[in-house]
Amino acid sequence: MVLNYIWIxxxxxxxxxxxxxxxxxxxxxxxxxxxxxxxxxxxxxxxISLGLTGVLSLWLGVMKIxxxxxxxxxxxxxxxxxxxxLFPAIxxxxxxxxxxxMNLSANMLGLDNAATPLGLKAMEGLQELNPQKDTASDPxxxxxxxxxxxxxxxxxGILVYRAQMGAAQPTDIFIPLLLATFFSTxxxxxxxxxxxxxxxxxxxxxxxxxxxxxxxxxxMWGFSRLDGATMNxxxxxxxxxxxxxxxxxxxxxxxxxxxxxxxxxxxxxxxxFATAVRIIxxxxxxxxxxxxxRASGAMDWLIGAIGATLRATGAATEWVGALPTALMxxxxxxxxxxxxxxxxxxxxxxxxxxxxxCIFQGSTDTTFYILAVxxxxxxxxxxxxxxxxxxxxxxxxxxxxxxxxxxxFG
Numbered sequence: 173m174v175l176n177y178i179w180i181x182x183x184x185x186x187x188x189x190x191x192x193x194x195x196x197x198x199x200x201x202x203x204x205x206x207x208x209x210x211x212x213x214x215x216x217x218x219x220i221s222l223g224l225t226g227v228l229s230l231w232l233g234v235m236k237i238x239x240x241x242x243x244x245x246x247x248x249x250x251x252x253x254x255x256x257x258l259f260p261a262i263x264x265x266x267x268x269x270x271x272x273x274m275n276l277s278a279n280m281l282g283l284d285n286a287a288t289p290l291g292l293k294a295m296e297g298l299q300e301l302n303p304q305k306d307t308a309s310d311p312x313x314x315x316x317x318x319x320x321x322x323x324x325x326x327x328x329g330i331l332v333y334r335a336q337m338g339a340a341q342p343t344d345i346f347i348p349l350l351l352a353t354f355f356s357t358x359x360x361x362x363x364x365x366x367x368x369x370x371x372x373x374x375x376x377x378x379x380x381x382x383x384x385x386x387x388x389x390x391x392m393w394g395f396s397r398l399d400g401a402t403m404n405x406x407x408x409x410x411x412x413x414x415x416x417x418x419x420x421x422x423x424x425x426x427x428x429x430x431x432x433x434x435x436x437x438x439x440x441x442x443x444x445f446a447t448a449v450r451i452i453x454x455x456x457x458x459x460x461x462x463x464x465x466r467a468s469g470a471m472d473w474l475i476g477a478i479g480a481t482l483r484a485t486g487a488a489t490e491w492v493g494a495l496p497t498a499l500m501x502x503x504x505x506x507x508x509x510x511x512x513x514x515x516x517x518x519x520x521x522x523x524x525x526x527x528x529x530c531i532f533q534g535s536t537d538t539t540f541y542i543l544a545v546x547x548x549x550x551x552x553x554x555x556x557x558x559x560x561x562x563x564x565x566x567x568x569x570x571x572x573x574x575x576x577x578x579x580x581f582g
Contacts, residue, residue, distance in 0.1 A: 213463030228444030236440025241425030244270035268297030322537035356569030454548030
């Protein structure tokens with residue numbers, strides 16, 4: 173229902189802004205630009221789904237081997253105490269816990285192509301436990317908020333973009349980015365727990381969050397002692413070695429269980445094709461609305477209004493130039509990436525705005541894209557508090573990014 177209202181608001185806002193530009197500013201190109209954007213973004217949505225087909229088939233095939241080989245069940249037992257607190261509606265030891273862990277691990281390592289199919293597999297498992305098939309369950313919402321908060325330990329892509337844009341030290345945003353994304357994820361957990369009345373003040377959760385905090389601090393300290401080139405090599409190599417190790421572990425577990433790993437892989441891979449086709453309408457709906465909103469100039473007007481308001485109140489406005497990345501990030505990953513690159517081109521990769529844009533890009537994830545793809549894959553129409561919790565996590569990440577960037581670079 174919330175996505176329905178947001179979808180309508182995007183189109184109405186786009187029409188109003190475009191009409192004003194046409195009548196009062198004589199901009200005859202605005203409506204052709206909007207119509208062109210509908211075709212372009214619809215094609216992009218299909219291309220994204222088509223591009224996901226191979227990756228989905230690969231990883232759902234690997235996950236099927238992991239299921240049959242007992243790896244997923246083993247992960248579920250290991251994480252049972254923690255996930256029992258965050259996902260109280262999931263039965264103890266259920267295999268979906270392992271799927272959730274694999275997805276979150278891929279996200280933290282910056283392995284986007286692997287994270288999406290793993291997440292879709294987790295959503296299928298959660299849907300099996302869902303008593304109301306058209307309505308998002310509490311575990312689904314907690315899982316999606318953990319995804320949309322964008323916790324990333326190895327932001328390789330952003331570091332590469334900074335290097336390509338001529339940053340003197342591409343890795344100088346690494347520690348600020350980790351801090352911002354950690355606060356975003358923490359806020360997502362707290363807000364969702366309040367909605368779902370989950371008690372976080374227990375030893376298991378406190379020890380887990382404390383351990384995670386120490387782990388993040390250790391990773392930050394270790395990488396901060398490396399130079400930029402070495403850091404990029406170590407981060408990229410570590411992520412890919414771990415990814416291939418996961419694949420080999422699943423295969424060996426299948427061999428140990430004496431299952432036909434090839435046939436099992438094919439069985440899981442077939443699900444990947446069906447899932448990719450199923451999400452096309454949802455992606456088209458979301459990306460077309462975002463494209464229309466951007467093409468109308470509504471995004472530019474919104475940013476201009478925020479900047480004017482801040483200047484009128486005497487507040488600091490140095491960060492407003494990076495705001496397009498922050499506002500676009502929940503809507504479109506590629507759009508936000510374009511905004512980030514544009515900010516570095518316009519202001520310089522080592523400028524305050526250039527650095528803040530990179531931190532914005534890494535502090536959260538594409539909330540509406542994730543909601544559309546994950547909910548769409550299992551036919552969820554009523555999202556309940558998923559959008560609100562996801563956007564509150566995004567807002568926390570944005571605010572944290574601004575303060576952290578001022579602390580490090582202001």
